[in-house]
Amino acid sequence: MFKIPFLDLPPLRGAAGTVRLPGSKSISNRVLLLAALSEGRTVVRDLLASDDTAVMLEALRALGCGVVQEGDTVSIVGLGGNLLAKQAKLFLGNAGTAMRPLTAALAVLAATQGGSFEVSGVPRMHERPIGDLVDALRGLGCAIDDLGNPGYPPLRLHGPSPLALDTPVRVRGDVSSQFLTALLLALPLVATRDIRIEVIGELISKPYIEITLALLARFGIAVRREGWEAFVIPAGSKYRSPGEVFVEGDASSASYFVALGAIAATDTPLRIEGVGRESLQGDVRFIEAAAAMGAEVQAGPNWLEVRRGAWPLKGITLDCNHIPDAAMTLAVMALYAHGPTTLTNIASWRVKETDRIAAMATELRKLGATVDEGPDWIRVQPLAHWQAAAIHTYDDHRVAMCFSLAAFNGLVTPAAVPVRILEPHCVAKTFPDYFETLFATVTADAADIPVITIDGPTASGKGTLADEVGKALGYGVLDSGALYRVAGLAARRAGVDLDDGDAVAALVPGLDLRFQDGHIFLGSEDVSARLRAEATGLLASQVAVHPQVRSALHQLQLSFRRLPGLVADGRDMGTALFPDAPLKIFLTASAATRAERRYKQLISKGIPANIEGLREDLEARDERDKNRATSPLAPAQDALLLDNSALGIEESVTQVLDWWQQRRPF
Ligand SMILES: O=C(O)C1=C[C@@H](OP(=O)(O)O)[C@@H](O)[C@H](O)C1
Numbered sequence: 001m002f003k004i005p006f007l008d009l010p011p012l013r014g015a016a017g018t019v020r021l022p023g024s025k026s027i028s029n030r031v032l033l034l035a036a037l038s039e040g041r042t043v044v045r046d047l048l049a050s051d052d053t054a055v056m057l058e059a060l061r062a063l064g065c066g067v068v069q070e071g072d073t074v075s076i077v078g079l080g081g082n083l084l085a086k087q088a089k090l091f092l093g094n095a096g097t098a099m100r101p102l103t104a105a106l107a108v109l110a111a112t113q114g115g116s117f118e119v120s121g122v123p124r125m126h127e128r129p130i131g132d133l134v135d136a137l138r139g140l141g142c143a144i145d146d147l148g149n150p151g152y153p154p155l156r157l158h159g160p161s162p163l164a165l166d167t168p169v170r171v172r173g174d175v176s177s178q179f180l181t182a183l184l185l186a187l188p189l190v191a192t193r194d195i196r197i198e199v200i201g202e203l204i205s206k207p208y209i210e211i212t213l214a215l216l217a218r219f220g221i222a223v224r225r226e227g228w229e230a231f232v233i234p235a236g237s238k239y240r241s242p243g244e245v246f247v248e249g250d251a252s253s254a255s256y257f258v259a260l261g262a263i264a265a266t267d268t269p270l271r272i273e274g275v276g277r278e279s280l281q282g283d284v285r286f287i288e289a290a291a292a293m294g295a296e297v298q299a300g301p302n303w304l305e306v307r308r309g310a311w312p313l314k315g316i317t318l319d320c321n322h323i324p325d326a327a328m329t330l331a332v333m334a335l336y337a338h339g340p341t342t343l344t345n346i347a348s349w350r351v352k353e354t355d356r357i358a359a360m361a362t363e364l365r366k367l368g369a370t371v372d373e374g375p376d377w378i379r380v381q382p383l384a385h386w387q388a389a390a391i392h393t394y395d396d397h398r399v400a401m402c403f404s405l406a407a408f409n410g411l412v413t414p415a416a417v418p419v420r421i422l423e424p425h426c427v428a429k430t431f432p433d434y435f436e437t438l439f440a441t442v443t444a445d446a447a448d449i450p451v452i453t454i455d456g457p458t459a460s461g462k463g464t465l466a467d468e469v470g471k472a473l474g475y476g477v478l479d480s481g482a483l484y485r486v487a488g489l490a491a492r493r494a495g496v497d498l499d500d501g502d503a504v505a506a507l508v509p510g511l512d513l514r515f516q517d518g519h520i521f522l523g524s525e526d527v528s529a530r531l532r533a534e535a536t537g538l539l540a541s542q543v544a545v546h547p548q549v550r551s552a553l554h555q556l557q558l559s560f561r562r563l564p565g566l567v568a569d570g571r572d573m574g575t576a577l578f579p580d581a582p583l584k585i586f587l588t589a590s591a592a593t594r595a596e597r598r599y600k601q602l603i604s605k606g607i608p609a610n611i612e613g614l615r616e617d618l619e620a621r622d623e624r625d626k627n628r629a630t631s632p633l634a635p636a637q638d639a640l641l642l643d644n645s646a647l648g649i650e651e652s653v654t655q656v657l658d659w660w661q662q663r664r665p666f
Pocket residue numbers: 025026027096097175176177178181204205208324325348
């Protein structure tokens with residue numbers, strides 16, 4: 001996950017490959033709760049690992065359920081309907097699928113068994129309505145205290161109190177379907193007689209009720225229904241765990257990749273695995289909307305393949321009530337359409353992670369779009385003159401994810417602009433690795449991928465600075481100084497004759513090399529210490545004499561120019577390797593300062609050192625580097641000089657980031 005203040009997406013151009021979706025949030029949290037309410041053990045496979053499921057799992061632990069997690073498999077030992085803990089304070093983040101169903105379940109359990117439970121969340125959760133559910137539960141006889149604003153969390157659910165099961169439970173369905181879902185999941189716990197639930201007002205987001213009913217059936221509850229108006233939980237209903245449940249991929253998360261295919265998969269279709277024709281989730285019907293806009297979609301039982309069909313896309317007018325989450329993606333696709341796109345019947349957007357109608361309108365306008373909005377609709381005009389924009393994400397995962405699609409503007413305008421996503425880590429709600437998954441399936445022109453080069457003499461602190469700048473921007477790092485050593489080590493390990501230049505060079509393209517936090521990984525092995533060893537230095541000088549190896553390493557270094565960007569440190573990064581880098585730093589420090597740093601470094605590792613000797617060595621090496629015939633050490637003409645003799649690392653990092661920001665169009 002990119003845990004940084006902003007992530008800059010350079011212009012993106014193509015999409016191909018296969019995406020494996022994370023588990024469905026809606027199914028994951030329902031199954032976890034159902035498993036917790038059932039008796040015995042339920043093994044849940046392919047569970048979504050994200051903020052929303054983390055708060056649900058934490059709540060279940062606090063309630064006394066056995067929870068054992070191993071990768072994406074979680075085994076839950078349920079309560080069998082009996083409260084083990086009679087008191088708990090549950091923090092439920094911004095997860096509607098945890099807040100609403102747990103409120104109902106704990107309210108009826110406290111009513112019948114006694115207890116006191118508090119449910120709360122992040123500040124936005126305390127602005128998301130729950131009053132209709134609270135009213136329904138109070139009507140049933142549950143004791144619920146408002147701990148903040150009436151109609152909103154936080155709440156206290158307590159008991160015992162008598163329940164009136166003989167009259168229908170009435171609940172409004174026009175603000176959120178999660179209120180009805182919550183009652184459907186909770187009331188089997190007290191179904192000593194038939195319990196009838198009646199929906200008041202037009203129920204929204206209906207397909208989510210289908211998910212609820214299907215999962216209830218898997219846990220032994222056969223709800224009888226009268227259309228969307230009334231639901232009856234039969235007397236004697238009792239949760240029975242199916243033992244094992246597989247969670248399908250998230251259909252709302254699929255929407256970003258369906259859109260990606262429609263916009264950018266021009267050669268081969270983009271394959272999306274985890275949802276398909278047989279999905280339980282209503283959001284899979286996003287493919288129909290995407291197809292109406294021009295996408296070519298093939299669907300198998302649990303996969304989709306999407307490629308570009310009509311281009312530009314076609315503007316549509318669509319009632320999106322059945323796909324409230326995925327519909328946000330259409331608003332960004334609309335930028336690439338011919339003609340306006342109008343999305344209607346989306347009033348619920350206003351009470352989700354943020355006011356999504358306002359958020360989408362504001363951010364789309366920042367890109368230059370003309371957008372109109374009403375209480376429950378939004379209209380987006382296609383965009384001709386794109387502006388680079390920093391997209392505010394309002395702690396809303398879907399705003400962050402759908403605006404990443406704006407980075408394809410280079411496909412419709414010659415002057416492609418980058419897109420900055422602020423607080424990209426908000427995707428953790430449902431798809432923590434969203435951007436990593438995106439970068440693995442999209443392509444960009446190398447020239448568009450930003451590189452910051454940091455060249456300079458030995459011991460000037462290039463490596464630390466490159467690492468820190470890379471971390472701050474979410475960019476990859478290349479420590480080019482280590483490459484001959486890596487090549488030498490890899491050749492020795494492969495048993496290759498170090499005098500055979502062709503053979504050593506042939507190994508280079510296959511090196512799986514990664515620089516992270518000052519460490520160097522070959523495959524999954526941290527080889528940092530190995531590379532520093534004297535013996536590896538000798539291997540390096542043996543392989544460095546071969547021109548074939550030099551040229552293979554040159555190619556390898558260029559291949560580090562990957563999304564979303566690169567910080568490359570070395571001696572000729574700005575002059576020879578990346579002459580078009582938009583920011584080049586030449587880092588220096590006085591020989592005295594560098595000698596002192598090296599001295600401290602050695603001493604801290606228990607290696608004896610002499611500061612005067614170190615200084616003389618450094619000066620001699622500087623002289624050699626400056627005057628050598630091939631690639632002498634010299635700043636690129638357009639490099640900025642940074643003398644860090646009197647600067648701490650933080651100050652140097654801030655300086656480089658300031659220079660970088662000055663070059664950005666945001
Ligand atoms: O029940 C569910 O899993 C959900 C129902 C929908 O909410 P509303 O019913 O409030 O529209 C949806 O937006 C949410 O992401 C998940």
